[in-house]
Amino acid sequence: MFPVLLAALLLLAGGGVARAENALEQVRERGELVIGTDATYPPFESKVGGRLEGFDIDLGNQIGKELGVKVRWVNSAWDGIFPALRTGKFDLVMSGVTITDERKQNLLFSRPYFLSGQTLARRRGDRRIGSADDLPGKIVCVQQETTGQTAAEKRGLPPESIRKFETLPEALLAVRNRQGDVAVGDLPALRDLIRKGYPELEVIGGVFVQENVGIVADPRSGDLIRGVDAALQRILDDGRYGRMYALWLGEPLPAADVARLNGLAAVGGGGVDSGSAFTIRWDLLQNALPLLLRGAVTTLYITGLTLLIGTPLGLLVALARLSGFRPLSTAAAFYVEVIRGTPLLLQIFVIYFVLPAVGISLPAFVAAVLALTLNAAAYIGEIFRAGIQSIDTGQMEAARALGMDYGAAMRWVILPQTVRRVLPPLTNEAVALLKDSSLVSVIALTELTRVGRELSTNSGSPITIYLAVAVLYLAMTLPLTYLVRRLEDRWQPISRPRAKAVAAKP
Amino acid sequence: MTTTTIPGSPTNGSGPPVLAIRDLHKSFGKLEVLKGISLEMREGQVSVLIGASGSGKSTLMRCVNRLETPTQGTVRFRDTEIGPANLTRVRREIGFVFQRFNLFPHLTALENVTLAPRCVLGAPAEQAEREARELLEQVHLSAKADNYPAELSGGQQQRVAIARALALRPALLMFDEPTSALDPELVGEVLEVMRDLAAEGRTMLIATHEMGFAREVASHVMFLHLGQILEEGPPDQIFESPREARTREFLARVLGP
Structure with a gap:
């Protein structure tokens, strides 16, 4: 491979x-x-x-x-x-x-x-922050892989208190939304951004790291x-x-x-020439691997949690869509169309950056799982709906004719067959979700892709890092696919007889 | 198995009324499939519906346990008028056998039979299984208890479906063309089981194209034509000397020259 x-x-x-x-x-x-x-x-x-x-x-x-x-x-x-x-x-x-x-x-x-230097930006009048000495114990927002991040790290702050964003404006937005306490960045850049778009913030404490x-x-x-x-x-x-x-x-x-x-x-x-950027450098992996593995664990964690909540939620969405109660089925259909019709990236942004405008300010991890869950539930709902509808109507009739109510018929007859049938598309969704979870890096979550991008920026051999990232993703997706194939084999009697049917009378 | 055997003649249909249909209509959109059906069945009676495809036999049966909702008319089961409120309860007492079996493919033959007793009546697993094995024995399928439907022939599947319908000890058994989906060589084994049930004195309403069988087991035969019962009576009369020209035509066609 x-x-x-x-x-x-x-x-x-x-x-x-x-x-x-x-x-x-x-x-x-x-x-x-x-x-x-x-x-x-x-x-x-x-x-x-x-x-x-x-x-x-x-x-x-x-x-x-x-x-x-x-x-x-x-x-x-x-x-x-x-x-x-x-x-x-x-x-x-x-x-x-x-x-x-x-x-x-x-x-x-x-x-x-x-000639530049690092300085701080706080919410106007936030007296808890006066100088760089006040950084410990605060949530510090930076643009990732900038000297702002380095300056924060050199202050000995724990990694989980440093939120890394793709751009400096996003870091400032997070401070304004109270998802962080203080931003660290270049003085000229911070001053300019605040003047143009963040009147709620102010630069404080002067330059604490000189830079060229x-x-x-x-x-x-x-x-x-x-x-x-x-x-x-x-x-x-x-x-x-x-x-x-x-x-x-x-x-x-x-x-x-x-x-x-x-x-x-x-x-x-x-610029000591460390060889072409396309040279594989195994020596880099020694330092990178622990970080990448930690990123992979985060990716697994986010994906697993999303599937755990999103699958039952998706089933509910499907049942709502199929219900005879019009307001409920219409609401479910609307939900599915909105989610499917907008990019996941946008949904993540809305939940993290826009919800604070109406007073709901979520931590990055919660926002990430929420956004992915709402997204996955719509797709999983459609998978379940198609699965339920693919079951022969005679099954429901037979169950009802036996005196089972709708709930019992669903529980004992329709859903067990549906689950077996939707397993392959559900696996696809799980694999897609695992990969899509890389999008939550935009709200400063250090999952696998994010770690890889950070490492590749300064490593001198991006190809080494990206290959390692690819291998780690495969290490997560391949077992999943394999596991489901095994399950399908076990449930085979439903689709294919184990032995040739015998027509003769017993 | 508890069976109700009427002393003397098992199929004379002289017991208390089980089913009473009054002026039943059913339309699908503009198409009126049932145009005012009335009939009555007594305990132990075996009634057979005959008639061409599309005459309304299936629809009539499906209207009885409300797989289709009648447009008009009433159906009484014993002393209850069947409606949405009592539907689930009444259905437990009416066994229904489908043309296409409709076995649950994810369950074994045995589980197909035990499912309803267990989740509808809450019967203990052991008891449900014991009774299910007796029923499979009765349809000559003890050996196939642990096979899945996909591993059974059509005839075997239909016999499992009959055992499944019997599991709730229904007071009325309905068969909607139970052999129409079968290969000809598999028809016999299903009819044999049904013959046994009739001999036990069970109350049965059967839609079928098997005229020989109908004549043999029926206590009462109804000829359905374009959504109406055109002619009815004892099998000998219907098959030997039908009064209606339509009935004669139909019989001539299905029985051959």
Whole structure:
């Protein structure tokens, strides 16, 4: 199984990954510099009216001009952005990326181009939080795999008190909805987001971790980064930098910043080439496996709980749909259509982020199980309904003719046959559910897929992590399928005689 | 098995009234299938319904235990008028055998027979099983008690279905064309069981196309034509000297030249 998957993945990834040491030359030949960014991070980058804008966007375009090429921006989710860079989807990443030693192990940084720092955002007037010293014992919301997360972790907070979101706005939303106490993030980004959309929140306590922001390239793109550094120098020197700063940060460039940035020119670099991003690195698994297994347990737990509640609920939905009482059957049909007609992701968002607006604020785990259960119950309900309707009407008649009431006939005659018949589609649903449960990672639950994505961001070999994730999913779904096949075999008499029927009189 | 045997003639139908149907109508949409049926059955009587397919035999039987709801008319069982309120209770006293058996495929032959006594009457498992084995014995299927319906021939399935219908000790047995779905060579074994039941003096209402059998076991024969009882009487009279031209036509067709 493993080698087959591997070969398939390598084949899929094959096109255009051979990146030579002449990255700058290739960019010039192409006439186009491709820069990846996660446009949820004003004032550095955000999407306004369908266009990307922000400090990084202006700066990147100026760098392109200096290099004599056009810039094409690719808006990409933060937690896939470095694997995408490593696999040749972009030449550079500009996304307010803080330079850290950990990242320098697998990524190559330009010289710092912005001085930043981590700060806190709390609900306005929430006196429990005054500085970073107040973080212990609070629910801390961060954007996953950012230095905000690192800053929170370095404070020695227990992992379960750190809620990781895909974007910084979602982290702020969670604080506003009282699903968290405080958000940690870059000062400029927090200030900008709060000013534009979160009047209920405020920045508090000043910068507690100083940071340098840099431009990122693949470790084998040394010449490209040297070109970028030279371009940055010119943009800093001729005053363009200052004008951009004033435009996007809403205040003049502090006088000392240019000198400090020049002094920090050596902070960039890094990017020891640890081999292609497509190289399997078994050594990574030693550290990753325990984390992945914990994620798998969460996935199993969520899925199991959902099935446990969702299956009887689905049966009730089916019975309601089939009942002769019109309001009940109409309500059930409406429920099923609403659930089936909207994306699961949206349902998860609504339950976690929108219900708080009407005063129902659920913890992430409860929200996840609730959303998945409501979703599964609709699909399982349809499976049961089809199953019940597929039972010959003569069965109900025979039961009723024997004086059984509707309930007894259902309980003893119709449902036992239905269960056997719906087992295969029900298994499909369970397997689908197990995989769909990865969607709850958007509300900061660290299930298997989420753990895999987090690990792959900084691992230097995403393929190793993703293969391990795939194997773990298969390790959960295959036994399930096998188990059900065994059950079906055991119940075979219903569908196929064990022995050939004998027509003769006894 | 408790049986009610009328001394002298087991099929003379002279006991107290069991079933009384008055002016029964049944329409499916615009199609009127039953157009005012009235009949009476007494304890120990074996009544046979004959008539062409579509004449309303099945519908009439299904209206008795309300698998179909009559459009109009009354059905009295002993001294109760059957209606929604007493339906479940009355059905326990009316055994019904379907053309297509309708055995429960997820249960063995034995379990098919014990299910109703156990979950309707709350009979203890042991007692229900003992009685079920006696009933299977009676339909000559002791050896098949633990087989599933799919492992039985059509004739065997129908005999299990008869045992199942007998399990609640019904006062009336109804057979809706019980041999019509069977291969010809399997018809005999089912008729034999039914013949035994008639000989025991059970009250039976039978819809069938088996004219020889009808003539042999019936105490009363009714010819149904287009939703009405066109002619009725003792079997000898109906089969030997039918008064109605329609009856003669029908008999000529099913009995051959």
